[in-house]
Amino acid sequence: MSRFFRVGFLVIVAGLVLACSSDMTGNQEVAKAEAYLAEGRNNAAVIELKNALQKNGNNQQARWLLGEYYFSEGAYANAEKELKAAHELGQSDSDVLPLLAQAHLSQNQFESLQELSVETLSGADLSMVLASQGLGLLARGQEEEAALLIDKAISAAPELPYALVAQAKLKGTQSDGDWTQARRLLGNVFDQAPEYAPALSLLGDIELQSLNLDAAETAYSKALASDDDRFEDRYKRALVRLQKEDNTGASEDVAVLIRRSPKSPAANYLQGILHFRKGDMTAATGAFDLAQTDGDRYPMSLFYLATAHDKLGNSAQAEDFAYRYLSIAPDSAPGRKLLANMKLREGEGAEAEELMRAVVEASPEDVDALNLLSGALIKQGKTEEALTLLAKVASLQPDSPEAQARLGAGLLASGQVASSFEHIEAALKLDPEFEQADILLVTAYLKEGDVDGALAAVEAFEQKMPDSAAPHNLRGQVYLSQDKPAEAKTAFNQALTVAPDDVTANDKLALLSIRDNDLDTARGYYQKILEVLPDNLPTLMKLAALAELEKDDQGIEESLKRAMEAHPKATQPRVVLARYYLTKGEPQQVPNLLNTLDPASQNNPEVLNVKGLSLLARNDFSAARSTFEQLIALRSDAPQPHYHLGMTYRGLNDVDKEKAEFEKALQISPGYIEPRIELTRIFLREKDQSAVEENLTILKRLAPENAEVMQLEAVYALEGGDRARALELSEKVFAKAPTSRNMLFLAQQHWLAGDRDAAEGMMTDWLSEHPKDVAVRHELASLYVGKGEEGKAVEQYHAALQDAPESVVVLNNLAWLLRDSDPEKALDHAEKAVDLSDRSPSTLDTLAIVQLKNNQLVKAQRSIERALADGKGSPAMYYHSAMIDHASGNAEAAIQTLQRLLSEKKDFSERAEAEKLLATLTAKN
Numbered sequence: 001m002s003r004f005f006r007v008g009f010l011v012i013v014a015g016l017v018l019a020c021s022s023d024m025t026g027n028q029e030v031a032k033a034e035a036y037l038a039e040g041r042n043n044a045a046v047i048e049l050k051n052a053l054q055k056n057g058n059n060q061q062a063r064w065l066l067g068e069y070y071f072s073e074g075a076y077a078n079a080e081k082e083l084k085a086a087h088e089l090g091q092s093d094s095d096v097l098p099l100l101a102q103a104h105l106s107q108n109q110f111e112s113l114q115e116l117s118v119e120t121l122s123g124a125d126l127s128m129v130l131a132s133q134g135l136g137l138l139a140r141g142q143e144e145e146a147a148l149l150i151d152k153a154i155s156a157a158p159e160l161p162y163a164l165v166a167q168a169k170l171k172g173t174q175s176d177g178d179w180t181q182a183r184r185l186l187g188n189v190f191d192q193a194p195e196y197a198p199a200l201s202l203l204g205d206i207e208l209q210s211l212n213l214d215a216a217e218t219a220y221s222k223a224l225a226s227d228d229d230r231f232e233d234r235y236k237r238a239l240v241r242l243q244k245e246d247n248t249g250a251s252e253d254v255a256v257l258i259r260r261s262p263k264s265p266a267a268n269y270l271q272g273i274l275h276f277r278k279g280d281m282t283a284a285t286g287a288f289d290l291a292q293t294d295g296d297r298y299p300m301s302l303f304y305l306a307t308a309h310d311k312l313g314n315s316a317q318a319e320d321f322a323y324r325y326l327s328i329a330p331d332s333a334p335g336r337k338l339l340a341n342m343k344l345r346e347g348e349g350a351e352a353e354e355l356m357r358a359v360v361e362a363s364p365e366d367v368d369a370l371n372l373l374s375g376a377l378i379k380q381g382k383t384e385e386a387l388t389l390l391a392k393v394a395s396l397q398p399d400s401p402e403a404q405a406r407l408g409a410g411l412l413a414s415g416q417v418a419s420s421f422e423h424i425e426a427a428l429k430l431d432p433e434f435e436q437a438d439i440l441l442v443t444a445y446l447k448e449g450d451v452d453g454a455l456a457a458v459e460a461f462e463q464k465m466p467d468s469a470a471p472h473n474l475r476g477q478v479y480l481s482q483d484k485p486a487e488a489k490t491a492f493n494q495a496l497t498v499a500p501d502d503v504t505a506n507d508k509l510a511l512l513s514i515r516d517n518d519l520d521t522a523r524g525y526y527q528k529i530l531e532v533l534p535d536n537l538p539t540l541m542k543l544a545a546l547a548e549l550e551k552d553d554q555g556i557e558e559s560l561k562r563a564m565e566a567h568p569k570a571t572q573p574r575v576v577l578a579r580y581y582l583t584k585g586e587p588q589q590v591p592n593l594l595n596t597l598d599p600a601s602q603n604n605p606e607v608l609n610v611k612g613l614s615l616l617a618r619n620d621f622s623a624a625r626s627t628f629e630q631l632i633a634l635r636s637d638a639p640q641p642h643y644h645l646g647m648t649y650r651g652l653n654d655v656d657k658e659k660a661e662f663e664k665a666l667q668i669s670p671g672y673i674e675p676r677i678e679l680t681r682i683f684l685r686e687k688d689q690s691a692v693e694e695n696l697t698i699l700k701r702l703a704p705e706n707a708e709v710m711q712l713e714a715v716y717a718l719e720g721g722d723r724a725r726a727l728e729l730s731e732k733v734f735a736k737a738p739t740s741r742n743m744l745f746l747a748q749q750h751w752l753a754g755d756r757d758a759a760e761g762m763m764t765d766w767l768s769e770h771p772k773d774v775a776v777r778h779e780l781a782s783l784y785v786g787k788g789e790e791g792k793a794v795e796q797y798h799a800a801l802q803d804a805p806e807s808v809v810v811l812n813n814l815a816w817l818l819r820d821s822d823p824e825k826a827l828d829h830a831e832k833a834v835d836l837s838d839r840s841p842s843t844l845d846t847l848a849i850v851q852l853k854n855n856q857l858v859k860a861q862r863s864i865e866r867a868l869a870d871g872k873g874s875p876a877m878y879y880h881s882a883m884i885d886h887a888s889g890n891a892e893a894a895i896q897t898l899q900r901l902l903s904e905k906k907d908f909s910e911r912a913e914a915e916k917l918l919a920t921l922t923a924k925n
Contacts, residue, residue, distance in 0.1 A: 026052030349379025
């Protein structure tokens, strides 16, 4: 019964559903939409049209009306989609093609526009499509072909305003700036249709190009009055208003544009300019980021992005956008000047010179370019040419205090101090309150060694500006130059009485406090700066350096991470934090710091260097090699990358290339200690006595007290059999640099001298202070094995395992020592060592013997075969193979292996056992 009622209920429900949705065509929604459109309720109409298409995607009328609406709104991509769909469903050519032609033209889809067929069209419809195609050809510079089509458009409908406007545009383009004929043709249009928006828009374009800004604004305003939805005309009117400095009027237009199309590159370009003018660089970058997605149309968005990021202190991003802008506009003087300024701040004078040469050649009297070029030359020490340029600027601007001051500064930089006074004083005569000239005057006196003159200049400066902190800061600088910290501190404190938030005074007082080892007070001064400039990058970096002085690891990380949060795209805090992690032995922390940087920043030499060092520390030698090679391509004159590349080749076991890189580093910098030390180590291994002596002689001259150099001497003495000298030098090395490595080397000398107790005592004393030093525990365990005290060795390895549970050496050696006393535990350690070492032959050899001890003969046989697979096994491995063969009952194979092994007369620790086994087997057989 229940089943019967359920079926009946479902039938009833289905009937209700069908009754409620009997119209599946969408025609009801289309009818509603048409009514809404007639009432001007466009949003409601669009909703109904979309509802109709949800019911029936093939509703031709819905597609057509939606296409018409999108076209009227200037949403040409959407219009194109709907118009094409309507056309495919049967909408006539005469309805669709005139609108579709204009949509293609508005999107610069010139090929699609030319492909439209006009065979079925006539009259005004034909004229519209032909005129659009003609304008498309005109936009591509094909004026003759455009003229033919536009003439055909006029012939098809002589009075059609659209074609007449196209003809006016053609004539204006052909007139080389003479708009007379175009204006006459537009006059004909206005006689027929005085409010025709496209004609008014073209008139606005003509007035704009003729620099008649008021007339252009009037024309665009009339076009908008005729058709308020004209996006391009509102954009152009806003642009005109910006040129007229009418930010209020421009803001009104931009607000409409953004409301209509929030992500429009055009609207956001204008919005970015408004933010830029207000000084809101953060908001400006957000707007220009959207505008630069259409960088070909709005290349200036890249220029503005470069400028805004530069003002925000995001140097890497600023430089990247400047380069991108110049790739589009390589001859842009403003773009070259912007990038040259950045390069000068970075100390890259040669790049700045290259950028400015072209500008000065094109505009020999461009004062800004001349100043930048002279600055670039001074950076490179080319002072003679720089002074000539600065003198030219001064002659071009005889009444400019800035020009005189720059010439004075250039003379100062070139060492012509006496001559600089004339121009600095001339700048002050032209503008007595020109602060930069007062500062230069003090600097000039100091360079001349005239402290009294400098202080007198400061006094005169203070009388002119009694309420400024600048004279007190200058006085402090004078005293600092004379190493008078007390007087300097008084001067900077006076600056704070005038301006408590003065950044310079607080910064200098912080440095003086650090000099007095008063780190808490120094931190207070830096905090005052951050109260004024909360995200000031230099101050945040100095706080990190202060924490380093205090050995405050948490403080270092907190300051650097705060700097990274405030400046997410800045490289400096990330590089410094990466170096900090490297010194802490945590190279695995570095990739996350660097991977979030943008591509331009990742190619920064400092970033590449620290990335390479982290890869080297993680033994990723192939990636490190690639990184250092990339760095060398950028900085071929720097010795450090060659040294680090040499260390990388060491990891790759390529001694020839290792030596070559160390030698390249020394060619660039003969006094570079590290590569010479490493090169000497290679010569020691190669027993090249003359090369060792030559390099040791140089090293002892360069750094006679360097611990690494003395250790090399000790090794050389040891190689020469002078153990007493080696021991003496090793003691000096350890006293100078008490590291575990130097301690172990000294312990080795005691061991070789026969004083095993001294060697053991040194290592146990070290471990009492450094219990987590795994390397020393390993060496102590080896010492115990050498003394036959394997129980003590096992204790050391167990302790080492607590701090290094994945140390292959510790696991492997512990497994070997436990093979007899605890074979099951030994098996655990050996298997783990094999996995961690990626099945290295030595660990497989240990595993084979441990498996043998656990009576796992088949596994032991497989392990030893893998260990010997490359044919480079040690004699001990072949002996172990014979042991396993013997245990497996294959005496013949064991005998053959032992006979071949022992016939080679090679000495190895288990030779006696191998000989004994061979004797036993041959006796039985």
